[in-house]
Amino acid sequence: MTTLARLFSDSAHLTALTPHLVTELFLPTGQLLACDPVAYSHPQPFRQTFAPGRYPVYIHQLPEDSCIAYAEVRLREAPVSRWEMAVTAQQNLTSLAPGEIFGYPVSAGLGCFMDHATLALVEQHDADLQAELGDEYVSYYDDYVDDLLYPESGSQQYCTLQPYPAQANNVAVFQSGYGDGFYATYVGLDEQDQPVKFITEFIDANQR
Numbered sequence: 001m002t003t004l005a006r007l008f009s010d011s012a013h014l015t016a017l018t019p020h021l022v023t024e025l026f027l028p029t030g031q032l033l034a035c036d037p038v039a040y041s042h043p044q045p046f047r048q049t050f051a052p053g054r055y056p057v058y059i060h061q062l063p064e065d066s067c068i069a070y071a072e073v074r075l076r077e078a079p080v081s082r083w084e085m086a087v088t089a090q091q092n093l094t095s096l097a098p099g100e101i102f103g104y105p106v107s108a109g110l111g112c113f114m115d116h117a118t119l120a121l122v123e124q125h126d127a128d129l130q131a132e133l134g135d136e137y138v139s140y141y142d143d144y145v146d147d148l149l150y151p152e153s154g155s156q157q158y159c160t161l162q163p164y165p166a167q168a169n170n171v172a173v174f175q176s177g178y179g180d181g182f183y184a185t186y187v188g189l190d191e192q193d194q195p196v197k198f199i200t201e202f203i204d205a206n207q208r
Contacts, residue, residue: 017060017069017205023160024054025073026168027115032073034086034185034200035104037112037122037161037173038141043104044088045116048187050075050195057113057172059158062205068157069203071174073113078196080188086198103184108141111176111183111200112161118169125163145173177202 030052031045060070085093091102104111114122126140137143148159161171176183185200 016063018063018066019058019060020158022057022059022071022158022172022174023170025057025113025115025172026054026118026170028052028169029115029117031116032086032113032198033116033119034111034113034198036106036108036176037110037114037171038139038145039106039108040104043119044090046086046185046187046198047089047091048086048195048198059174060205061157062203066157067177067203068175069177069201069205071111071113071172071200071202073172073198074196075198076190076196078190080196081191083186083188086185086187101182101184103182105182106176106180109176109179110145110173111202112171112173113198113200114171115169118163118171121163121167121169122161122171149173 027050029045030050032050033043033045035043056074058072058074059068060072061067062069085102087093087102093102096102122140125144129140129143130137133143145159145161148161149156158172158174161173163169163171181202183200183202185198187198188196190196
């Protein structure tokens with residue numbers, strides 16, 4: 001958490017990273033969750049909630065190799081007074097030993113942000129693809145996400161999933177740093193302990 005406090009302030013680390021806007025994320029319930037978008041198991045939203053709305057999602061890339069160090073949901077343009085680990089209702093920070101984190105496992109090299117209500121739509125979309133493709137179905141990644149990350153115009157490190165175009169629910173997807181692992185998300189709070197931004201850390205830029 002001190003790493004993020006140093007990084008996302010007026011420091012050389014912040015200016016050295018390259019930010020990119022991924023999408024405006026639709027968060028109709030104000031309950032954010034983060035997970036591997038194609039290899040997850042019952043992800044739960046973070047305990048820290050906020051007003052429903054549309055919020056920008058950014059990635060922050062390392063200058064030397066363009067790998068994604070951090071992914072950010074920016075709720076407001078306001079100073080962050082302190083950082084804490086973002087946790088679900090089932091998680092208690094006091095149960096962690098020194099150096100331990102709560103986070104999510106990645107086995108597909110991808111992370112994401114989405115609203116808790118969008119998860120059911122992603123699962124329904126996957127079921128619809130299976131029904132449509134039958135024996136030709138491979139996986140949600142191969143039959144849907146892969147085409148968005150690797151379009152004919154060339155590969156990219158992030159994309160937006162919108163399972164049903166008639167519905168605004170979407171998912172911000174991005175490569176997870178150097179690949180698979182276990183990654184924590186942190187929430188920046190203002191002086192009134194209200195969320196300002198959520199950030200998933202994939203690479204500690206201060207250790208480079």
